[in-house]
Amino acid sequence: MSLIQIKDLNKHFNVLNRREGLGGAFLDLFSGDYNIVRAVDGVSFDIEAGEMIGYIGPNGAGKSTTIKMMTGILKPSSGAILVNGFPPHANRIRQAQIMGVVFGQRTQLWWDLPVIESFKILKDIYRVDQKTFDDHMGLFNELVGLKQLYKQQVRTLSLGQRMLCDITASFLHNPQVVFLDEPTIGLDISVKAKMRTVIKELNQTRNTTIILTTHDLGDVEALCRRIIIIDKGKVLFDGDVKKVNALFGAYRTLKVQVNDFDESTLKALAGQMIQHFGTNNGISISEVEKHWTDITIDQARTPLADVLSFVMTNFPVHDVRIVEISMENVVQKVYDGALS
Amino acid sequence: MHRITRYLRLYFLIEAQYIKARMQYRADFIISSIGMFFSSLATLGIFWILFGSITELAGWNFMEMVFIYAFYMIAISPMQIIFDHFWQLRYHVTEGTFLKYYFRPLNMMFYYISEMFDLKGLTQLAAGIVLLVYASIQLNIQWTIARVMLLLASLFSASLVQIAVVVSASCAAFWVMNSWPVLSLAWKLREFSPYPMSIFDGAFRVLFTYVIPIGFVAFYPSQIFLRPEQVSPLAYASPLVGIGLFALAYRIWTLGVNSYTGTGS
Numbered sequence: 001m002s003l004i005q006i007k008d009l010n011k012h013f014n015v016l017n018r019r020e021g022l023g024g025a026f027l028d029l030f031s032g033d034y035n036i037v038r039a040v041d042g043v044s045f046d047i048e049a050g051e052m053i054g055y056i057g058p059n060g061a062g063k064s065t066t067i068k069m070m071t072g073i074l075k076p077s078s079g080a081i082l083v084n085g086f087p088p089h090a091n092r093i094r095q096a097q098i099m100g101v102v103f104g105q106r107t108q109l110w111w112d113l114p115v116i117e118s119f120k121i122l123k124d125i126y127r128v129d130q131k132t133f134d135d136h137m138g139l140f141n142e143l144v145g146l147k148q149l150y151k152q153q154v155r156t157l158s159l160g161q162r163m164l165c166d167i168t169a170s171f172l173h174n175p176q177v178v179f180l181d182e183p184t185i186g187l188d189i190s191v192k193a194k195m196r197t198v199i200k201e202l203n204q205t206r207n208t209t210i211i212l213t214t215h216d217l218g219d220v221e222a223l224c225r226r227i228i229i230i231d232k233g234k235v236l237f238d239g240d241v242k243k244v245n246a247l248f249g250a251y252r253t254l255k256v257q258v259n260d261f262d263e264s265t266l267k268a269l270a271g272q273m274i275q276h277f278g279t280n281n282g283i284s285i286s287e288v289e290k291h292w293t294d295i296t297i298d299q300a301r302t303p304l305a306d307v308l309s310f311v312m313t314n315f316p317v318h319d320v321r322i323v324e325i326s327m328e329n330v331v332q333k334v335y336d337g338a339l340s
Numbered sequence: 341m342h343r344i345t346r347y348l349r350l351y352f353l354i355e356a357q358y359i360k361a362r363m364q365y366r367a368d369f370i371i372s373s374i375g376m377f378f379s380s381l382a383t384l385g386i387f388w389i390l391f392g393s394i395t396e397l398a399g400w401n402f403m404e405m406v407f408i409y410a411f412y413m414i415a416i417s418p419m420q421i422i423f424d425h426f427w428q429l430r431y432h433v434t435e436g437t438f439l440k441y442y443f444r445p446l447n448m449m450f451y452y453i454s455e456m457f458d459l460k461g462l463t464q465l466a467a468g469i470v471l472l473v474y475a476s477i478q479l480n481i482q483w484t485i486a487r488v489m490l491l492l493a494s495l496f497s498a499s500l501v502q503i504a505v506v507v508s509a510s511c512a513a514f515w516v517m518n519s520w521p522v523l524s525l526a527w528k529l530r531e532f533s534p535y536p537m538s539i540f541d542g543a544f545r546v547l548f549t550y551v552i553p554i555g556f557v558a559f560y561p562s563q564i565f566l567r568p569e570q571v572s573p574l575a576y577a578s579p580l581v582g583i584g585l586f587a588l589a590y591r592i593w594t595l596g597v598n599s600y601t602g603t604g605s
């Protein structure tokens with residue numbers, strides 16, 4: 001039996017059609033003019049124990065609503081949802097014991113308490129025995145050096161430190177499934193990398209099922225084997241992340257700012273690239289922004305690092321940026337039939 | 341039973357930590373406690389001025405009023421100390437921070453209230469107890485063990501009335517965008533509770549007795565101890581009122597919690 005089974009899941013909200021202005025607001029009081037918003041519209045998928053799923057989609061796609069149904073906050077309008085064999089909404093307390101949740105940047109720790117005290121309270125709430133607790137804290141200390149934060153009040157932690165603590169907390173009771181909603185948003189690269197290592201480690205060593213919603217396609221690429229793309233309440237794609245990788249994973253745009261830039265720079269760059277990497281190099285060059293040269297690279301054909309080092313050694317580079325393809329672009333490409 | 345001891349244990353664990361953390365802000369604690377103490381006494385000052393020109397208020401003398409007020413101070417303390425977090429429910433609901441209360445394997449109301457413990461309310465409780473003892477000595481009230489038990493039961497149910505009123509009013513936040521008017525009404529009504537209901541004119545008396553029964557926070561239950569010989573049957577209804585109202589408030593809370601959809605993330 002799959003750990004999570006979702007069949008024809010729907011969540012509809014009745015939203016009042018609001019009129020404009022003060023008079024409109026007054027008329028709205030007596031209005032029965034509702035619009036049905038299909039936040040989740042006929043979603044079906046199964047998730048096996050131990051899977052790590054990237055659940056992605058643009059803003060307002062219905063991700064949060066699905067997660068809220070899986071965690072038992074919202075009751076589905078229709079359709080079936082079973083987590084570990086039970087409908088979450090009807091069994092909230094029992095389900096909470098087997099779930100861990102990290103919801104965006106809102107901490108679930110006790111704001112005024114030192115970190116370690118928060119963990120001790122959670123130990124009691126989830127009835128975690130001393131040995132499991134010590135092992136868990138030891139593991140996190142090893143992975144991210146958690147011990148040095150023990151005495152600090154949660155309110156004094158940086159965003160990155162707090163997210164690490166929240167993730168530690170969400171795994172404390174060895175849940176069967178952990179929901180991570182935007183765990184890396186707003187974090188700098190080194191903390192992001194740490195976070196990914198930790199998540200991967202826990203998924204592998206404990207076989208914890210992880211459902212990751214994120215805007216950062218890098219997270220999905222680094223962590224997940226399966227990806228579910230949702231838009232306008234419907235599943236657009238459900239399958240191997242490698243397939244989707246072709247749309248976002250392989251492409252990076254290297255933006256470089258070269259000293260004394262002019263028309264000839266662009267030509268010289270293109271020419272030397274062909275000389276160095278061959279004609280079928282998957283590299284295209286254009287000037288999109290003033291003074292910035294965009295080098296879009298298909299990493300399946302030419303590694304980004306090679307291009308970067310080539311440019312750095314051969315041109316007087318002033319500044320460099322690497323940009324990933326955006327979520328909206330990916331969804332658009334899926335609509336355009338890129339995966340079918 | 342096992343469940344109750346588990347929750348009590350958790351409650352003490354969380355509150356001990358919370359108090360320890362709060363104690364680091366000692367000035368904050370001392371100043372707010374002093375403030376609490378004087379604002380409690382302010383109403384007594386009003387009585388004192390009032391009784392400078394009259395000898396009885398609707399048939400109740402000064403010391404009887406002090407007794408009712410002391411009863412009131414004790415009865416509202418559990419709301420103040422244990423359920424204080426309810427005043428902030430509307431912020432959690434509108435900002436989406438309320439979501440986290442769904443994620444623990446605990447009763448949600450328990451988890452919600454456990455996050456705050458209002459220390460300064462203890463000053464009010466202590467002042468109320470001192471005042472009640474003082475007034476009952478002055479009034480020469482005869483205490484037997486049975487009557488002390490009755491007093492404790494009455495205080496318990498009276499505090500449930502106060503808790504139920506605030507909990508229900510706070511829960512308006514689940515359905516109303518700006519629930520402050522509802523909450524501030526609950527706050528203002530509280531100030532009417534230490535007065536004899538007989539001073540209010542018909543409509544208000546009915547309102548305070550049957551609709552938003554703040555009369556049961558202090559006045560009706562106090563009568564049992566002040567004038568046992570002429571108690572209105574309503575006074576003996578007060579334990580039922582307390583338990584019934586709290587059950588109703590809990591139901592409203594459950595409905596609210598189940599209808600909450602959160603904010604976008």
